[in-house]
Amino acid sequence: MRIGLLIFPTDKGIQPVELGREAEARGFDALWFPEHSHIPVSRRTPWGGREGAPPLPEEYWRTHDQFIALAAVAGATEHIKLGTGITLVAQRDPIWLAKEVASLDTISNGRVLFGVGYGWNHEEMEGHGVDPKTRRRLVREKILAMKQLWTEEEAEFHGEFVNFEKSWSWPKPVQQPHPPIVIGASPTPLHFRHIVEYGDVWMPIEGRFPVDDKWVELQQAATDAGRDPSTLELGVFAAKPDPAHLAHLRDLGASFVALGLPALDRDGALAAMERYAPLVAEFNG
DSSP, X not given: OEEEEEOOOBSSSOOHHHHHHHHHHXXXXXXXXXXXXXXXXXXXXXXXXXXXXXXXXXXXXXXXXXXXXXHHHHHHOSSOEEEEEEEEGGGSOHHHHHHHHHHHHHHTTSOEXXXXXXXXXXXXXXXXXXXXXXXXXXXXXXXXXXHHHHHOSSEEEEOSSOEXXXXXXXXXXXXXXXXOEEEOOOOOHHHHHHHHHHOSEEOOBTTTSOHHHHHHHHHHHHHHTTOOGGGOEEEEETOOOOHHHHHHHHXXXXXXXXXXXXXXXXXXXXXXXXXXXXXHHHHOO
C-alpha cells in the first residue's frame, strides 16, 4: 500500500510547485488535488450534502484550478503521481476534459490518477446548468464518452446528454487504455454499479462510510455483474495517519491512501509531511 497526500491547493497555503517538490523529495507516492469552481454564498446545500454538517471551510472557495495546479506540479517533478481528488465531471465539458486529462498524462509521462465524483453542492452545479437530479447519469455518459476519445482514432458518442459525431482528438493518454478512473463515492448500490461498469478504483472518504464491509460488497457486486473483482482496487481519501490503522487498510486490500494536509497554512503543511515521514518509510519503502 502506498502513501500519498491530499490538499486543497489554495492562494493562502503552500503553492503547488513547492508542494510537489517537497512531497516528491519525501517519497510520497501521489499528490491529490480536489476542485470546486466556485461556492455560491447562499450555502443552501450543507457541507457534503449532510444535514447538520459544520460550516464549510474556507479552502473550498479558495482552491486553484485543479488541472493548472497539477500541470505546474508535473513540470516541477519527475515521479510523484498526480491525482484529481476529485474532478467534478458533471460540471465540465467532456470533450475538453478528455483533452485535459490526456494532455496532463502526456506532459507527466503517464502519472495521472483520474479521480472523479458526482458532486454534492447543488447550487454550484446549477451555476453550470446541471440538474442535480440527473448528475449521476450525466457523469456516467461523460466518462463513457471520454473513454471513446482516449481510445479511438475516430471517436463518436451518442447518448442522452452527450452527443458528438466522429472526431479526432489528440493527444492520447500515455497510460493505456487510459489513466485509472478512481471513483470517489458513497457505497450505494447505484454507485457500485457505476464503479463496476466504468471504474478502476473505489476511493471513499475515511470516516464517512464503513469501508471494510462495503469493500466486500463491491467485490461481490463485481462478481455478480460478471467482472473479475481483482480488476478493482481500493483507495482511501483522508485516511487516519495511524500506523495500525493504515496496516489494517493494507490488509483489507487498499492499494493506496491519501493523508490530509492543511490548505491555508504553508508551514503547517510542511510540518504535517514531516510527521508523516515514518509512515512513508514503513509503507512506501
